[in-house]
Amino acid sequence: MAALKLLERVEELNYIVLECLAERTLADRYQVMLSGGKGFDPRVKEWLSVLLPLALDREVCIITNMGAIDPPGAQKEILDLASSLGLEITVAVAYESSISGPENSVLSNESMGVAEGRSTYLGAAPIVHCLETYKPHVIITSRVADAALFLAPMVYELGWNWNDFDKLAQGTLASHLLECGCQLTGGYFMHPGDAYRDFSFEQLRDLSLPYAEVSYKGEVCVGKAKGSGGLLSYSTCAEQLLYEVGDPANYITPDLVVDFSDVQFHQISQDKVHCKGAKPSDLRRPEKLLQLFPTPNGWKGWGEISYGGQECLRRAQAAEYLVRSWMNERYPGIEEKIIAYVMGYDSVKANGGDNDSRHSSKEVIDVRLRMDGLFEQEEHADGFVEEFIALYTNGPAGGGGIRYL
Known part of the structure; x- marks a missing residue:
């Protein structure tokens, strides 16, 4: 100490x-x-x-x-x-x-x-x-x-x-x-x-x-x-x-x-x-x-999942795309409330959904996708977590270590 x-x-x-x-x-x-x-x-x-x-x-x-x-x-x-x-x-x-x-x-x-x-x-x-x-x-x-x-x-x-x-x-x-x-x-x-x-x-x-x-x-x-x-x-x-x-x-x-x-x-x-x-x-x-005075500021949901090996970055980007798409189908226009970044690749700067395919995929051996949503309604935060969990069986191959709240 x-x-x-x-x-x-x-x-x-x-x-x-x-x-x-x-x-x-x-x-x-x-x-x-x-x-x-x-x-x-x-x-x-x-x-x-x-x-x-x-x-x-x-x-x-x-x-x-x-x-x-x-x-x-x-x-x-x-x-x-x-x-x-x-x-x-x-x-x-x-x-x-x-x-x-x-x-x-x-x-x-x-x-x-x-x-x-x-x-x-x-x-x-x-x-x-x-x-x-x-x-x-x-x-x-x-x-x-x-x-x-x-x-x-x-x-x-x-x-x-x-x-x-x-x-x-x-x-x-x-x-x-x-x-x-x-x-x-x-x-x-x-x-x-x-x-x-x-x-x-x-x-x-x-x-x-x-x-x-x-x-x-x-x-x-x-x-x-x-x-x-x-x-x-x-x-x-x-x-x-x-x-x-x-x-x-x-x-x-x-x-x-x-x-x-x-x-x-x-x-x-x-x-x-x-x-x-x-x-x-x-x-x-x-x-x-x-x-300092606390005021209500909405509801937050978040999720993380790891991918490793060949094209792990592309699989993480696919997972992000899926969660955003599922949320937009469920709550049209909600996508703007979500940010995402890939730890091990671009986590210093959250991309906010700008999944630019021109980025170099470089040699990345493992990454961890993090997605956060800040919503006005608790229902939307709960829905976000539900859709993120769906990556277990509906997302790209080889995801693991999933966490959410």
């Missing part, structure tokens, strides 16, 4: 952040919770069973958004885990405002409509409030901006004012670089044959989460644990800087809007990079916060 490597190898660490939430995963947890399952990340027990004993021993606070749609549920899970390990801890839940709860837990006023699946991207303030008020060992959040998870302990520890925009901008730079974890230290970066991105499989296996050293004045260095694998360089920093950024001159967070256009990176050592140049944009702070 990359987080454990960081905790074991960087003794100066004060906080460790587990950023595990995205719009898709939040929606997944909402659906699971509606079905009676856990609305928080189910990995929280497994991960903290490994991290918690060492974190307590080293006085490292864990901050995580694994609370997802049900932070109080995650809080209880962690308290139960700590009890089973013989550990006495305080677990805080960060919402817009917090109030003391029973015993050594911390509850809060709710800032999201769990029943509706609605959640708002909050900033660092509720996390700072938890740190100031409860001195917790673990902080659980719902949907906060990723960067806020890292910015909060900087504001708390360094005593930054919420109007210290220059310092907050540098803190947000560090936070943005850290938020995607091992992407900064070589994850999603290694590329054999590229002189700047080629390193061994063993190095890729031994990734560590990155960390940041931040001063009161806003000086930032990012680093990786000594002796760890992967790569921390100008290139990995530059790639992460632009990741999920629409306008580098106006990177919007709930706490401030940052201008990254003059950011510079300087390699200090193999394991450390100095980062400077972030500044507040002219907008300073956003006028509104982003809110």
Whole structure:
């Protein structure tokens, strides 16, 4: 586990952040919770069973958004885990405002409509409030901006004012670089044959989460644990800087809007990079916060089937043609709701039904056809799956490994 490597190898660490939430995963947890399952990340027990004993021993606070749609549920899970390990801890839940709860837990006023699946991207303030008020060992959040998870302990520890925009901008730079974890230290970066991105499989296996050293004045260095694998360089920093950024001159967070256009990176050592140049944009702070709200968007059906050997690509294309034809016979005009691609041939770009015979069939030894349909009616999604299953006996020869939903 990359987080454990960081905790074991960087003794100066004060906080460790587990950023595990995205719009898709939040929606997944909402659906699971509606079905009676856990609305928080189910990995929280497994991960903290490994991290918690060492974190307590080293006085490292864990901050995580694994609370997802049900932070109080995650809080209880962690308290139960700590009890089973013989550990006495305080677990805080960060919402817009917090109030003391029973015993050594911390509850809060709710800032999201769990029943509706609605959640708002909050900033660092509720996390700072938890740190100031409860001195917790673990902080659980719902949907906060990723960067806020890292910015909060900087504001708390360094005593930054919420109007210290220059310092907050540098803190947000560090936070943005850290938020995607091992992407900064070589994850999603290694590329054999590229002189700047080629390193061994063993190095890729031994990734560590990155960390940041931040001063009161806003000086930032990012680093990786000594002796760890992967790569921390100008290139990995530059790639992460632009990741999920629409306008580098106006990177919007709930706490401030940052201008990254003059950011510079300087390699200090193999394991450390100095980062400077972030500044507040002219907008300073956003006028509104982003809110996620699930809305009905139709019904989805999908299917996959594999073909191998001679002319396997042509057989996959025939299977696609058949499913589209059967669906059009059943629901005229429905074909435009279906996309398809052949994994092993053109899966990077879905063809949406443009089965161009001019494509080279090249030497392909096995392929897997994937078809997806997004429909306005549940009946159409069910019908799509039925027609796809018909490939078992009515499709081209040699299909196998069929899956559908």
